[in-house]
Amino acid sequence: MSDAFLQVRDLKVHFPIRTGGILIGEYTPLKAVDGVSFDLNPGETLGVVGESGCGKSTLGRAVLQLIGATDGVVSWLGTDLTSLNKKELIAARENLQIVFQDPLASLDPRMTAGDIIAEPLRNYRPTLSKAERRKMVEDMMERVGLLPRMINRYPHEFSGGQCQRIGIARAMILRPKLVICDEPVSALDVSIQAQVVNLLMDLQRDFGLALLFISHDLAIVRHISHRVLVLYLGKVMELADKAALYATPRHPYTQALLSAVPIPDPTKERNKDRILLTGDLPSPLNPPTGCVFRTRCGKATELCASQTPELERAGDGQDVACHHWKD
């Protein structure tokens, strides 16, 4: 236990939402992340999937403590990040980096590519000389597939895919141990997505990184992850090894999610059995009692309304939170 790399235990992030009151507001907690636990090991990729509003981005940010946790523990190399003060947290983040979804919006438009990539070095390695820093930036640019002679260009001069490479270079320059990737390829065209996914996988192998890969795209997550966490309304539905999750999904939500993904093969796509979910995501301000998925679940019974299912072992390396997974 104690030698684990990243341990997240019962992490909760609740946002107070004003729901009434005239002078003194009445607030209802929006449970964006509600009791999530997982481990992450060096060199491992954990995919986090779910639909919009399921709390996957909030989870990524709470791991880095970019958003404070309401409750729970984020233990990084044995230290609880939620208990650190600002100065200690900044020191810890040397090993914790993030790549954002929108490649252009996450780069400062008035800084050159070189300055953007060098910024972590200026913060965490202040003793480096200018020449050393430049050398490291150029090497990193080359590594992520950017031409080092573009070092003095500004973000708007790059394409979306290239901007994402700058974002990746910035995250990798300190050789961090853990990188959170928050929908890193969602804004990119298909032909560019594949390039960026391959780059991330190469970097992971070379640097022995742990990746938390947040995405709504189940096909990409299958390709890049070792284990996958399925979130719904802030709660873990299923956490399993990739092979088990894609071959024998146990949770009705995982099954529906997987069957909904269109397959680029006309014969398969037209003949597959699709599990259609009825209705829409319930309001996170007023989630269903018991199992949060029960309002859209074909297997729901009275038990699901009264009792929240806990994650239980359903097979080798496969945990599922459902009362009826055996049915």
Next chain:
Amino acid sequence: MTSVLEIDGLTVSFSTPDGDVSAVSDVSLSVEAGECLGLVGESGSGKSQTFMAAMGLLADNGTATGEIRLDGIDLLSANEKKLNTLRGERIAMIFQDPMTSLTPHMKIGRQLSEVLIEHQKVDARTGRARALDMLNRVHIPEAERRLDMYPHELSGGLRQRVMIAMALMCEPEVIVADEPTTALDVTVQAQILDLLAEVKDNLDAAIVLITHDLGVVAGLADRVAVMYAGRIVEQGTVGDIFALPAHPYTQGLLACTPRLDVETEALVTISGQPPNLQNLPSGCSFHPRCKYVVDQCKSERPALEAMDNGHIRACFRPHVEVAQ
């Protein structure tokens, strides 16, 4: 079968401070009644602008040349008044983002019946009844109550159903769906795709499905056209395009799409980036990214040539050498 919508030699260009940019170059397409044509391409390939031109919805700085005929009526030379009698009535569009394409201050019932009141001169009561009927047909629960709601009160999936209902109100001959499920979550996307398949089976309309998602095309389209840098590079039946892609770009697109049904080692990539339309490569626009490139590709542009089964492609390399 005769084509309902025919596009012949369409070129769309936009005048910009940096000179004219061609978004669509010499595109010819046709769709028959009861058929679904999938139009695939990446951002900037011209797939949306082709049909924005057909709907007379190009931005002010855009001009279209060539011919677009709806049942023999030339849409490009038609004036605004003439277009208004056709749009909604005979050709309708489903847009990507249902929030921004519905009028925010108009109740759902009125938005739907407006099309009928405008085109078929029905009274408000009949309009409302037909709107209710249509909401039921697109499987909107509690349809009666939704008639008096505003778009913001509905979820994304329901809004997209309202968009589809609106497009179907006058039973048009052509329905253009521009990325109809891109803004939706995957489980909601599955619901909407099912609805579109139902529409396709029950109506005799020609459907044009514009998308970047090959999986969506695989499920719905009968024929597929692939666009790159403003031109059609390949077109064929859905079976041929997925099983025997004959253009290196189509092959690359299929190979680099991660799949849920197959375990892949490393993703195949198409090197480089989509071209800048202001500064297109010489010859074949795809040549800087193509692994089969020869000298001829750099100087000459390949024309679309016919193969079997109505399959056409624009590539100099012999098909056997390109096929993997």
